Amino acid sequence: MNYRHSFHAGNSADVVKHSLLIALVRALQQKQGALTLIDTHAGCGLYDLGGEQAQRTGEAAQGVLRAFAGSTPVLNDYRAIVGAVNVGAEPRLYPGSPQFLAHLLRPQDVLILNEKHPEDAAALRGVMRGTLAAVHERDAYELWLAMLPTRTGRGVVVVDPPYEQADERARITGTLAAAHRKWAHGVSMIWYPLKDRATHQRWKGDLRRLGIPKFMSVEHWLYDADQPGIYNGAGLFIVNPPYAFTQALPPLLEALRDALAPEGHRGRITATWLDQQG
Template sequence: MNYRHSFHAGNSADVVKHAVLIALVKALQRKPSALTLIDTHAGCGLYDLGGPDALRTGEAAQGVLRALADADPLLGDYRAAVASVNEGPEELRLYPGSPRILAQLLREQDVLILNEKHPEDAQALRRAMRGSNAAVHERDAYELWLAMLPTRTPRGVVVVDPPYEQTDERARITATLAAAQRKWSHGVTVIWYPLKDRAAHQRWKDKLRQLGIPKFLNIEHWLYDADQPGIYNGAGLFVVNPPYAFAQGLPPLLEALRTALAPEGHRGTMTAAWLNP
């Protein structure tokens, strides 16, 4: 499955991923100690919703446009993050990827490390992050993930958001996560994934469960009331070692997201459950 960022910028998966990521980082920032934020598959950083890739799919109409039209205050931080890269709250031309959103959240003591292996996207990322304090790398994502651990700051977050173009992507994530846990067992890791085939996804969850990670939260957003064979059905996030404040505040945020993003004629489901209860 090809999930190149530029074709899907601002879709429902981006809305959920970025709203949850903002809530996670803000919860961690309740403590003053420094954070290192690492994005292993950073993409271009900023996307033109009027560009040929985004227009080809038109997915923003069922994602960010719905979230911006929803007045729920729980989505306020997300709406503000999108508005900050546009001329004003009423205009939507650009969509911020995770790098730009993470950069907005940085405190003076925090560190942002970005990685993008695709040469053209890496160039675009450097342009998008010009003027920020982010370090931009152009390396294999899984090699960088391990090389950066443990972080130099007391705490950190690794965001893993691959395009799932390679058939062994999930196997590489599983193996790298296992190695990362041995080096950095207390760190926070966020892994995004698309939902297409329920049985295949369950097999991957079973393999991740076998890693024996104690605090392993699974967030799933199924768009439709019944599976739609052969198409994109939604997306999810695995969160390793989520802070207590984040986990406690998650249910109302997820309900707000489900309501805002439910396709016409469907209620959809949004769940959060521990992989190893």
């Protein structure tokens, strides 16, 4: 599945991913020790919701615009970060994960961004100018391992690939296994699309066999039944989620499900431990 982000910026997957990313980083920041935040597939950093690519899909209407139309205070932090790059009540621009992470930085924290595509990397440097982010332009999986263990001891690695390559899942699995050996206590968040249930179940089996103890799977299914051949939703694998994050999840997940359910569908969003799944 090809998932070039400029076509999908601000969709339901972004709302879930970025809401959970905020909650994850905030939970880790309950301790004063410095964090290193690493984004392996950082993209451009900022997306025009009125641009040709975003308009071609129109997915923001079922994502960020629905989140802004609601009033639940559970999504206030998410709305605040999106609102910070916009003027007016309705978002015209959408921040990528690098800007969400930059907004969450404390003085003691470190932000490392990586984008392999030269044009996107150049755009990212422009967007992040004036911040303390370090921007790299190299293979995402090589960078992931090269940055571990982080100098600050604690940190988060965000892995959000476009799934353009047939071996993307295999590379994630292999790199995660190596990363866990180098940095067993580190936190990782891996985004994935939900389209082919059989492929996804095989991948979850591969990941389960890695034997990583604290491995959570969050899945957001948009429709009440699978819609064959189309995008059905997205999920996140989270390694070593902190206790404060897991405790805050139930109301956040319910707010996201309610805000993003397509008309005529209730939708479903779940958080389960990978080793407890059948």
